[in-house]
Amino acid sequence: MFACIFVPNFPVAAVFRAEPELRAQAVAIFEGKPPLEKLLAVNESAGRIGITPGMTKAQSELCSELTLRPRSPLQESVTHAALLDCAQSFSPCVEDAAADTAILDLAGMESLFGSLPEIARNLFRRVAELGLDGNVAVASNPDAAILAARGFSGVTVIPPGKESETLGSLPVEVLFANGSEGKKKEDEEQKESARLLATLDRWGVRNLRALAALPEVALSERLGQEGLRWQQLARGAASRTLVPVEAPAIFEEAIELEYPIVLLEPLAFLLNRLLEQICVRLASRALNTQQLRLTLELQNLAGVDPQLDTCGIPSESDASQGASQKAAQYFISGRQSKFCRTLSLPLPMLDPKLFLKLLQLDLNAHPPGAPILKIHLAAEPARPRSAQGGLFLPPSPEPEKLELTLARIAGLIGESRVGSLELLDTHRAEGFRMRRFVPEATQEKRSPKIGKPLEEKSAVAALRIFRPPLRATVTLENGQMVRVVCAKKKEVQGNVLWKAGPWRSSGDWWEREAWARDEWDIALQNAEGIALFRLVHDLLGGGWFVEGTYD
Amino acid sequence: MSSAVFSTSAPQGRPFAFDNENGAEVCPQPSQPERFAEARPPQRVIDAALPGAFFPGVMTDSRLASVTLASRLAVRPAPEMVSSGIAAMDELTGGLPRGCLTEICGPASSGRSTLMLSALAAATRRGEFCAVVDASDALDPQSVAAAGIELDRLLWVRCGENSHHAEYRVEQLLRVTDLLLESGGFGMIALDLGDLPPQTARRIPLTTWFRFRRAVEHTSTVLLAVERQSIAGSCSSLLIKLGSLKINMSGNRACNTGFQLSPTHAQLLSGIEITAELVRSRMERKPVGSAEIAFASKTAWAG
Known part of the structure; x- marks a missing residue:
């Protein structure tokens, strides 16, 4: 059995994922070069007020209720990656059918995740957690699952042998919507599809049941092998091998801002959203993260050279002491400059609130120095730590709490002034350096000897x-x-x-x-x-x- | 307490301690033979207040019903004591109490840091994680290593630089301590106020110490404060005062006041003899008052 996840109206869904507050509004996505921008996709609310794809941006701007957003390839790629992560969390065998479609092989998954309807419902819920309104369909072959996901909203489970009966009510346009809405179709392919659709329309074939009922020989004579393939699809009888992909373990989220952000407080709201999305994705793959990279694209203000603004750049002494694991970098690309911060954690963690607080503290200590145009956040995946505390072991600070405490202390007194000691191999006075305080690693390395009396040492004059x-x-x-x-x-x-x-x-x-x-x-x-x-x-x-x- | 009901200090004709103001239920005054009953052992007196005893009027008071009998009061468990790393000091104090504030005070060169590092070394040897909040940035890494502290288990917080005002450093110390106590999980947190002028240290409000005491209560953390003079008042459960200095020199006899003005070049500082006095202890069955001991510390190179 195969399951298909399909996200209808993908460009709009990608924007909604980044800006959930737009869901209640009429939204249209446009693309193209000014002044020839055209609407690519609209949501249901926009459709109700008469906005349709294909309208020019100038036309749509006459409607004051409409919110216009440019098409964001970045958002779409991020959403696509999230979709694949979601599918990978259920099955290792996932096909990347299109930007808005993922197919997964459910063979053997019933013993792990329950019955097929249960799996479909869980898939649907997991897609919703990603901030997407998707359709989920389960069928005995991948193509039937795709058609059902494209045609029926919500969760659809087609029992084996019932494909033709279930798919029969779908319009024939479902067949030609194959391929992604997000990807550009070849012009020739589009024309061919339009021609075939017009032919079927002339024959009075409106739905898949009618197409499936056509005599095969006569259909082959008129439309060739392609026509037979469409009929097989309409019957839900097409069979093919799934082409699985290895989803890369890249966890990145980004937001392009319409207006630059100046204050850190609104930035925190956006960071929170990105962190939650990344954490959901990591959790779906049973992963944690040990490193977060925040890249802010800054507006290059006239007369302000970010290179001269040293507030975000650690001093040489800091770098030499190695006390700070965070590194800030400025670099200029084109007209905009980028500001990077790397947050290294001592242990793999997965707590968006903690990450947000750490990033906030870090940005408070090292402000970007210019308005922010784009936020890009990437998490380096890591296996979750597996540690079992002993009943008789002395207590140790909780890593998440301690990390936050250390970040707060560092914000209070400076990063280089908190940590553990490391003696240097020298006779010079002050031959030491500060390094990061990591309690867990040492605990694993040297657990105390229980039951063994601690040897009493004579006091050493300090x-x-x-x-x-x-x-x-x-x-x-x-x-x-x-x-x-x-x-x-x-x-x-x-x-x-x-x-x-x-x-x-x-x-x-x-x-x-x-x-x-x-x-x-x-x-x-x-x-x-x-x-x-x-x-x-x-x-x-x-x-x-x-x-x-x-x- | 229920035993207060039978107090003979209540004057004749006045209601007893738990009698209500309206005088609706005035307790009967004990007769002369009953007043002698006060001389009986306390357990019998308490038994008399149990339901069904002689004074039904007392027990019908609704306010009395909520009073817990002294015999049923939960005994507050004594805090767990841990070693300070110096046997003589443990003998004097019984160790350092967990979940309590311990003050170590004394003038410069009185052995405060030696005792603090010794306690930290003992804690890290037990496998605990410790923190030193250093108000004067005075910790010597070589001494830390020589004391036997596991460096991986010690968090060193260097509050401010010495160019900063002492008040500023104290403020940082207090805020850092708050954060560390809130974080929890540390076996020992040592606050080093040893180099601060006493007038600055005394400006720390008593409420701060009370807050620290409350924060550390019911935890397994030993909160240690090293200072010149005692500043936490009654918030500290243990107050140790370190005193006179006695230098041990290799090749010479120990000398206290009779220093030679022109010592030979073969002199070597081999250790310090420290006198400790237990000024206050809230621990049970521990002497309160000036119990004194002396112990010797040796320098790292003394072998």
């Missing part, structure tokens, strides 16, 4: 660092330091009671950032009492610094 080091004035007597005064910090001054050192270290002499220093551990008597400090003499720069205090 140093508290002054960042940046405090410049100090050191008084020497007979080559021995006797007093240290630090102008910036009143607590760090007093007579030297005790000292140990110096310990000399140096490094990176082969590079520009060479360093050489002597270190002392000193005890100072100040107003509060005795405190231990680390004093450093910079041998290259020549200054004295208090680097930290032992605490």
Whole structure:
């Protein structure tokens, strides 16, 4: 058995998917070069007020109730991809029959998804979740399923052997609507179809039942093999092999805006819509995502060069520290510039609300800097994480919550100032870098040893660092330091009671950032009492610094 | 509490504690022999208030019906205590309580950071994830590694730069702490206010500490605050004060006040002796008052 998903009035459906608020209005889609634009498709409301496909745009503009939208190949391709995803979520064997049509082989699917009517209803519901009004038909052969989906609205299930009877009431035009409305037909093919339709009309053949009842030999004599093929289709007896396609795992959604968006708040509404659509598509393929790429096409304002606007570009220090996994890029293409943000997640996730919040926080920190004309969002698919928490394992932060918390903290104090530590292989002071805090990965790597007593380690005296080091004035007597005064910090001054050192270290002499220093551990008597400090003499720069205090 | 009904402090002729204002149901005053009954063990007194006891007038009061008997009150479970990583400190305090705020205060070089890192190391060894909210950006990565903290399990939040005002950094610390407590899942969250001037730290409203205490309650998180002086007041369940400094030097005897002005070049700082005092503890069966201990820490290079 085969199922067919057909989306009638595909260009309109694609626009409705991007702008659901238009559903209640009369909408017409136009295409062509100005000033010769013509209406390509209209919705039912537009048809009721007398708007028909083929009218010129100028004619249709006389109707004030009508909303006009240009044909969007981008939206149509995205909708087509979503349709294929939907079909793939039920069967691995899917044929991409047309932009608005997908056929899937249901052989063996009954044991997984239930009876055929149940599968058809689920398919219908899943198509509706994608924001499309589609028809679903199930029949014993692909062509019968296509005809039923094109002819009957809603869900149709044709039992085996009942194809001719069920399809009989459909008009013969259904046969010639084969091929997509979204694709351009060859002119010759269109003419041939029109000629054949006119012939059948002259014969008084109005529906498929009449066509199926014609004598085969006489039909073959008059219309040739093509006529016989049409008759086989009308009887629902044509048989062919399905041509399955491997739907590419590309999850992209886009919106072209009629007017540029300036504020981030309206952008959030559109992003929410795109994210929900992508998440539905990913969920239908049982996938999550670990990376989201947002590309905004910006209006190139006169006198404003986005290259000069550095608010969206991470500083070099950020990039070198590697703390930020997000990257912003500006590049100019033609008259418009593009602004890209990449959101890398530590783990595969699938929560549109979380993604929206993360994107909002990211865009707040790195605003695009110019009005937005087009939004393109792509998700890199990833397998869902499979982790089972143990009853006796210590609790760990929930990854989704933690990611949002870290993004909020990063928005508060800066991306490079939150994360986990990574020590560098160097003796240089401050030889560390910040990296992303990912709790889950470490948990899998090193689960705590349950039941094994934790070995007690003796406490290690900790140093508290002054960042940046405090410049100090050191008084020497007979080559021995006797007093240290630090102008910036009143607590760090007093007579030297005790000292140990110096310990000399140096490094990176082969590079520009060479360093050489002597270190002392000193005890100072100040107003509060005795405190231990680390004093450093910079041998290259020549200054004295208090680097930290032992605490 | 039902035992309050029998309080002898109620003056003659006045209604008892739970009597209503209208005086519709005035409890009978106990006679002289009955007043001696107060000297009986409390359990018997409570039993007397049970239905069917001598004072039916008391029990017919509708407001009394909703009063839970003391004997039936749920006992608040004592918080789970976890190791601070220092055996002597655990002996003194019984460990650090989960779901509570613990304050570690003391002047500079008193061992606050040592104790904090030790507690964090113990927590990461238990497999927990920890966070340090650093108001002064003072954490030393080398000390963190030397203390035995698993770096992958530690989230370090560096609030502001030292060029910023202390108030600004405190504000950031409080907001970050709110976010972390809301996120949950951390075994220990340490707030490092150790380098902040006491007058700035004292400006943190007590309501903030109360909010933190409420947020951390009923969770398995140990909330640790390191500061110069105690600032959380009664919101902290445990207050540890660290005190006098005693330096251990290799090759020399430990010295406290008798520092030599001209030490030899062979001196090496091998550790610090820390004195800890338990100032306040809300844990059961723990001493309240100045119980003191001393423990030694050693430097990373001391071996």
